Amino acid sequence: MSTTTVAPLAVHVRAVTKTFGQGEAAVPALKGVDFNARQGELLMIVGPSGCGKTTLLSVIAGTLNFDGGEIEVFGSSLHAMKPRHVTEFRKRNVGFIFQQFNLIPTLTCIENVSVPLLINGASRRVAEQKAEAMLDQMGLPGRGHDRPANLSGGQQQRVAIARALVHEPRLIICDEPTSALDKDTGSHIMDLLRDVARHPDRSVIVVTHDNRIFKYADRLTEMEDGRVQRVHDQAGNPDFSE
Amino acid sequence: MYHLALKMLLGDRAKYLMLVGGLTFATMLMTQQCGVFFGLLKWTTSHLSNMRAKLWVVDRKVEQANELKALRDTDVNRVRSVAGVAWAVPVYVGVQSAKLADGNFKPVMLVGLDNATLIGQPPLLLRGRLEAIRLPNSVIVDELAVRRLSAGRAKPLDLGDTFELNDREARIVGICRADKHFFGYPYVYSTYTQAVQFAPRQRKMLSLILAEPAPGYSLASAAAAIEAGTGMKAYAEEELFWSTIWWYFRNTGIPVAFISTILLGFIVGMVISGQTFYAFVHENLRHLGALKAMGASNGLLTCMLLVQAFTVGFIGYGMGALLVVGFGRTAVTRGEPPFMFPWQLPAATFALVMSICMLSALMGIRKVWKIEPAIVFRG
Incomplete structure (x- = not known):
């Protein structure tokens, strides 16, 4: 058993089940998943297509209802919350980075980044000031008034990261953040995400099947057929703290 | 968020123009046809407005001002x-x-x-x-x-x-x-x-x-x-006015023809704007899903869609009404075709155009309420 100090839990998932469809058409996506993510770490969920990675990510993020089990995110029990409270929780505590960036093409970068702040009730002026500052931090000074279509894929993903971080959420959810990027750009994005995860009060969960970026993970959670098969660190050592 | 909703709408130039164009057309068709219809009905009572008297005494079988029986x-x-x-x-x-x-x-x-x-x-x-x-x-x-x-x-x-x-x-x-x-x-x-x-x-x-x-x-x-x-039959001026109007309603196909056109304007406006707005929402579903994932409530998204729908409604109505005013000025100057523009007409058209916008928005709102935010994680 490891003797190193274990960081507090950010996400705690116990026996979570989720089935799509009903009757003969029912497809169980999660079959009693147990899973933890810690504060200050970048954790990757990996596995073959259809193993339930994205479903697990969706239920952790509070964007998909689950059938059974318990999920706690930074001490808040998602399973006990009403839907509108889950939405409120997500608004304040979760940042999203998507595979296809999901930037709104008709808005400028500043406007895209300001969206989470506006949803949280910030004024337009404050939101745009913070958004511009966040874009500067992401290495995109002076690009705030560009539309996403005028940026490269890597730059667009940086804008998406800025949008995910601008309202200072504690949990960052990333769905295949590098799959639409070339190798070098993907590496830069992962460097950025690893830096983001170093914040002691934050946790970054990445779903990916891009094995080129596995090296950026503090821990890897391998899934197969709706279950967690193995949790291990970079050296392949099992994580007994689970 | 509402300024972003408007930018999303204005950014999709083709749909924006289609929406405004559809509502302008609907406004114009409904208002212009109503104006001509009212003008035509007014013409049926021209004897009254040209002679002006408090009491009109006619043969007891007379029902309207244009069909007089000699006394x-x-x-x-x-x-x-x-x-x-x-x-x-x-x-x-x-x-x-x-x-x-x-x-x-x-x-x-x-x-x-x-x-x-x-x-x-x-x-x-x-x-x-x-x-x-x-x-x-x-x-x-x-x-x-x-x-x-x-x-x-x-x-x-x-x-x-x-x-x-x-x-x-x-x-x-x-x-x-x-x-x-x-x-x-x-x-x-x-x-x-x-x-x-x-x-x-x-x-x-x-x-x-x-x-x-x-x-x-x-x-x-x-x-x-x-x-x-x-x-004999004695009509008060207003009584003969309405008796004449209703006679034309009952005995001619004119109201049916005009009401059909007005209805057509409403349906065309409804179909164009409803379909376009629905397509706009459908194409933005992924972005709306992302907003929902980020914590935008159904209420906020509903308000955003309403702002978009009513904005195009106001613009479309304004343009349509301006075109009708231009038509009306020409008609009044030339003396034909018949045209009458009481304040109730633009008010009623405004209400109809806004109801078109509301119905169009409702179709989109229904779709937005039904989407799960997890849609953004699907490839």
Whole structure:
């Protein structure tokens, strides 16, 4: 058993089940998943297509209802919350980075980044000031008034990261953040995400099947057929703290 | 978030233009057709607006102002003898044939006014003197008559010019402005005595009697007294106005034709804007899903969609209404086609356009409410 100090839990998932469809058409996506993510770490969920990675990510993020089990995110029990409270929780505590960036093409970068702040009730002026500052931090000074279509894929993903971080959420959810990027750009994005995860009060969960970026993970959670098969660190050592 | 909602809408230029265009078209079609319809209905009551009297006494079978049955000349005195009548005057109204300089004939609406009082005189005399109408063979014609009856002449008809009216010479002593008749006939005014001489002789020549209640009598009580005392029908002006309008509603296909077009405007507007707005929402579903994932509530997204829908509604309505005002000004200046633009018309069209926007938005809102935010994680 490891003797190193274990960081507090950010996400705690116990026996979570989720089935799509009903009757003969029912497809169980999660079959009693147990899973933890810690504060200050970048954790990757990996596995073959259809193993339930994205479903697990969706239920952790509070964007998909689950059938059974318990999920706690930074001490808040998602399973006990009403839907509108889950939405409120997500608004304040979760940042999203998507595979296809999901930037709104008709808005400028500043406007895209300001969206989470506006949803949280910030004024337009404050939101745009913070958004511009966040874009500067992401290495995109002076690009705030560009539309996403005028940026490269890597730059667009940086804008998406800025949008995910601008309202200072504690949990960052990333769905295949590098799959639409070339190798070098993907590496830069992962460097950025690893830096983001170093914040002691934050946790970054990445779903990916891009094995080129596995090296950026503090821990890897391998899934197969709706279950967690193995949790291990970079050296392949099992994580007994689970 | 609402300014971003508007930027999302304006950013999709094609759909934005389609939405505004559809609503402009719907507004224009509904308002313009209603305006023409109201104008046409107003023309059916042109006798009332051109003669203006509180009580209209006609044959008891008469239901509307354009279908008069002749009365006996003595009926005027019978009405005058009814208690509750201050005065009563005879009026001749009939379609006559005017000969043009080029040999063609044009129908005109000949109105014969009481010789002594000239009650029922033209609403606005532009040139000439009203009293001159008492001179032999004298008539006052409206502007439309000047245009219509001048065909074949070197210059338009003017004061002092003559034309043939049922083979009799008529001399123009005045030019007036009058509301146009439903059938498009120009108005030609003369005295009652001269009018019955212009018109082909018939056993009964009196068309109607204009009257006014005596002091202390209401319109209703005077009308009731006339009906009881003479057996004729006495209409208050407003009563005859609506009776005429409803007669055309019941007995002609005009309302059905116009209402169909107005309905078509509503449906076309609904289909274009509904379908376009739905397509706009559908294409933005992924982005709306992302907003939902980021914590935007259904209420916030609903408000955003309503802001978008009503913005295009306001713009489309404004443009459509402006175009109709332009059309209306032209119509009023030219005197045709018929056009009437009471304040209730733009107000009602506004309500209809906003209901189109609301229904269009509701289709999108329903879709947005149903999407799960997890949609953003699907490839």
